[in-house]
Amino acid sequence: MLLKARTESDELLTLRSLNIRTELTSKERFYYENLERGYDGEVKFDSMIQDLRQERYIINDLLLEVNNSFFQIDTLIISQGVIHLIDVKNFYGDCYLNTDNLYSVSTGREYKNPINQLNRCSSLFRQLLQNLNLNYLVDATIIFINPEFTLYQAPLDQPFILPTQINRFLRELNNVSSQLNDGHKKLAQKLIELNQPKNPFAMLPTFIYDQIKKGPYCKICKSFQVTIRHHHLVCNNCGDQEKIDQAIIRNVKEFSLLFPNEDITTKAISDWSRLDLCKRTYTRALKRNFNVVGNTRSTIYK
Ligand SMILES: [Zn+2]
Known part of the structure; x- marks a missing residue:
């Protein structure tokens, strides 16, 4: 078992x-x-x-x-x-x-x-x-x-x-x-x-936000050659299609993994994932899949 x-x-x-x-x-x-x-x-x-x-x-x-x-x-x-x-x-x-x-x-x-x-x-x-x-x-x-x-x-x-x-x-x-x-x-x-949740011996290189390539890549072949068509992220390299909500969630998870101390806001996620979507689409995906926390001027999700 x-x-x-x-x-x-x-x-x-x-x-x-x-x-x-x-x-x-x-x-x-x-x-x-x-x-x-x-x-x-x-x-x-x-x-x-x-x-x-x-x-x-x-x-x-x-x-x-x-x-x-x-x-x-x-x-x-x-x-x-x-x-x-x-x-x-x-x-x-x-x-x-x-x-x-x-x-x-x-x-x-x-x-x-x-x-x-x-x-x-x-x-x-x-x-x-x-x-x-x-x-x-x-x-x-x-x-x-x-x-x-x-x-x-x-x-x-x-x-x-x-x-x-x-x-x-x-x-x-x-x-x-x-x-x-x-x-x-x-x-x-x-x-x-x-069981300890965090490995104290993890060896991660140092990196900062500004040095990292932003934008979406294909979840299958990792190519950045992707476009949005009919609410899907379509890969021009391997042809994979991913629902836009799924692509947003994947990008949010990656963002919070790399930058655990940054707040997840619509603005942060739109700058990170660069999916060329309107603010409303981001907000809707975030609201559906994450919890709203705090009560500040810009909504934070967890
Ligand atoms: Zn691909």
């Missing part, structure tokens, strides 16, 4: 938007593309475990804090006898491992050793359980999800599940019977309650 679904983090959504509207540096772009790839891998793993048999809780994307240390769990599966902590890696190509790091054979690029990360995560999770006076068996695993990933010199005693082993891993998980009780349920609720 899925208790907490996965959604894109604010960090990923912000970088996605900045990648479209600004010129990211190569370092920022590399970081952003890694986040996208990581998210794709996690979503792919979600679809592989959606039909797990027996009673199990699945909690995705937990950010927890224990003794002032933050740690992240991509996928947590609670079964009767064990809690699985799963870290999904979407690495690609040929890699090899030495004591501290993982290296790409072709590019020489260096990745942080995922084992250190996993060990830190499981030890902090065990501490958390201890603080809660709970005693469960914890099993931590790294899943390499990309079928085009090869790990040379993979040590046999490490908690790795390579792409060719994922199906077997899931089969074995499925073969262990599991019945959950009230204790499992309380633990799951507690973990979700402890």
Whole structure:
């Protein structure tokens, strides 16, 4: 049973938007593309475990804090006898491992050793359980999800599940019977309650309103070559059509994600989205989809 679904983090959504509207540096772009790839891998793993048999809780994307240390769990599966902590890696190509790091054979690029990360995560999770006076068996695993990933010199005693082993891993998980009780349920609720809403380690480039390209882009192909026809935002590149209200809402959400401290007013949104619509159309869309707050000269929406 899925208790907490996965959604894109604010960090990923912000970088996605900045990648479209600004010129990211190569370092920022590399970081952003890694986040996208990581998210794709996690979503792919979600679809592989959606039909797990027996009673199990699945909690995705937990950010927890224990003794002032933050740690992240991509996928947590609670079964009767064990809690699985799963870290999904979407690495690609040929890699090899030495004591501290993982290296790409072709590019020489260096990745942080995922084992250190996993060990830190499981030890902090065990501490958390201890603080809660709970005693469960914890099993931590790294899943390499990309079928085009090869790990040379993979040590046999490490908690790795390579792409060719994922199906077997899931089969074995499925073969262990599991019945959950009230204790499992309380633990799951507690973990979700402890989830931290904001990632303090999000790495966002600094940006200011004036430097960002304004105006609407196509929600599918991200092209700015769009025009308004018959109450739709029509893409001249891929042909996608989006209802104008939907396009306005999408722009409002993007604006408030990038500028959480700015008020959402008709004026702000019309300057941001530049949809070439009359004020009334903006106001109507805002009124329909957001709440009016305050009582100032210009209406603010939330
Ligand atoms: Zn398009």
